[in-house]
Amino acid sequence: MTEPEQAGSERVNGGLKMMSRATYVREALLKNLFLLCAIVAVAAVALIFVFTIARGWEVVKDPGLAAFLGGAEWSSTLGRFGILPLVAGTLAITLGSLVLGAPLAIGTAIFLSEIASPRMRSIVRPAVEMLAGVPSVVYGFFGLVILRPIVAEITGGMGFGTLTASVILAVMIVPTIATLTEDALGSVPSGIREASYAMGATTWQTIYKVLLPAAKIGIIDATILGMGRAIGETMAVVMVAGNAPQFFKGLGAPIATLTSQIVIDMSYATGTHKTALFGLAIILFLISMGLVALVRALSRLNEKKA
Amino acid sequence: MALTGCTAGGERQEVIVTGSTTLLPITEVSGEMYTESHDGIAILVSGMGSSAGIESVSKGSSDIGTSSRELKDAELELGLEDTPVAYDAIAVIVHPDNPVSDLSTLEVRSIFAGVITNWSEVGGPDLPIGLVNRDEASGTREAFSKIIMDDAQFDRGAVVLPGTGQVRSVIADVQGAIGYISLGFVTDDVKAVAIDGVEPSEATVVSGAYPVQRVLHFFTKEDLSDIARDYIAYVLSPEVQDTIVRDAGFIPITAKEAVGD
Secondary structure, eight states: OOOOOOTTOOOSSOTTSOOOHHHHHHHHHHHHHHHHHHHHHHHHHHHHHHHHHHHHGGGGTTTTHHHHHHOSOEETTTTEEOOHHHHHHHHHHHHHHHHHHHHHHHHHHHIIIIIOOHHHHHHHHHHHHHHHHSOHHHHHHHIIIIIHHHHHHHHSSOSOSHHHHHHHHHHHHHHHHHHHHHHHHHTSOHHHHHHHHHTTOOHHHIIIIIIHHHTHHHHHHHHHHHHHHHHHOOHHHHHHSBOOOOOOOOTTSOBOOHHHHHHHHTTTOOHHHHHHHHHHHHHHHHHHHHHHHHHHHHHHHHHHHO | OOOTTOSSSSSOEEEEEEEOSTTHHHHHHHHHHHHHHSTTEEEEEEEOOHHHHHHHHHHTSOSEEEESSOOOHHHHTTOOEEEEEEEEEEEEEEOTTOOOOEEOHHHHHHHHTTSOOBGGGGTSOSOBOEEEEEOTTOHHHHHHIIIIITTOOOOTTSEEESOHHHHHHHHHHOTTEEEEEEGGGOOTTSEEOEETTBOOSHHHHHHTOSSSEEEEEEEEOSSOOHHHHHHHHHHHSHHHIIIIIHHTTOEETHHHHHTTO
16 A cells, blocks of 8 residues: 655654644544544444344343254244244355356456456456446346246246345355455466466466466455355345245245345334344344454465465 | 324324325325315324334324234223224235136135145146245235134245235246235236135125125224314215225225125
8 A cells, every 4th residue: 555645745644844734734634534434434333233232132031042043943923033944045045156156256357367358358347346336126126027937947936046046146246256356366476477377388277277376365255255245135135035934945945044034024023023133133243253254364374375 | 192293373283194004005195185185284194014003003102003904812902993994805816827716715725834735736737836925024914814824824935025016926927826915906917716716806895705805994092183083084985985995906994884784
């Protein structure tokens, strides 16, 4: 990171440099303004976390931790709030989206970073970035209207379920994984690349034997962040997953996830049911914290190695 | 408390109506028309679900609680007055090309419980049944469950969709699908099947022959304001019943009285 310097080459922290009082005040104000921005962001996360815990921790009393974490049935009308089918659903859909989406995204990143001509890159990269900007309800609608009948044709069911949701999510996580993978490939020193070509390696050999191993941890990071995106996605999933809180019964069978169940239930939940929904939110928080921690640990490993 | 806008010599008086989303087409339109024709009175309508409506009127935070279901045992003690405002039938719908056009209550129950899974078991083609259910917040699901399902549980593998329109569009699209929606929402895209040989229609609902029907309610407290009373009288008048209620696909509450039921 290079700091943008002011015209007169005065630096704020260089206490000995000459600086007019007005400049000093402006600099100090700006510094505090940015600090405030950072504090607001941190405070928002902390507040949401504290609030969610405060509203959800009582799941340990009712329905009880064992019934909540180990229960195999989620049914508000029967008063059963077991999250296993929802966790299984989230896992199935996330795994499916990674299997389909990660190779697609990594392939796209390799193409952009190593193969595409600048002209080609100027077309493909904005297109990939556009994918990130499409609202999730549009993905969901596309999945419902276009993809669902095709999946119904293939699986023989109604087309709601794991496969449809996975395909939609796969496309949704492509920009996350592709952008970060491209960064990882870009940060491989070009000397390594040139050395490989100098030794007579082909493009494919260079990518497969040199670049991918060198950028491995960055690519894993990218994939984990894409996974986080898939786990947290709600709207598109609600529209195509079928929302039946049951264990995986095949690619074409309806399924519910942690996030979709919260959306379906939140409008009318009261009492224990509401507490259980906040309990789901806590679980999602923990998963997301775990993924972030994993990414940080991997980055540290990468730095040490480098 | 009812007249919250009554601070400066009655410049603007309000009637707060909260509750069922099913009733929104009635309450919203009639509320607007009443507000337009009565200077200084505003009917404020919101839809938060039947349970929320009943709770809100009993706590005094709204004047009228609307509900698409009956009071539960615990709610009977709240001392609420019940004014039925319309009838609604729940139609069991299938794809228009489905040759099955008549099911018994028991067959419908077995289908939704996941016991019958192929149309050939109820005289149709060899085609797997695609179950479409509503979410558990739905008053329609609750009424359907009470009338049809008895003590049987819904098949947990059914697709759950959070809206009437979604249920209809999916069933219009999938050959083997079956679901249920309010009769007022049935269009030519789907086919409503007869239950125990009775087609859902205004006549069969009024005569009581069609079994899957329910009453839509206004619940109020005893100390109701005169304006709120007048608004309820307006909703029950032919002016609303024959136009707004019918346009929304419901059956006027007056229809049964007319045939002397």
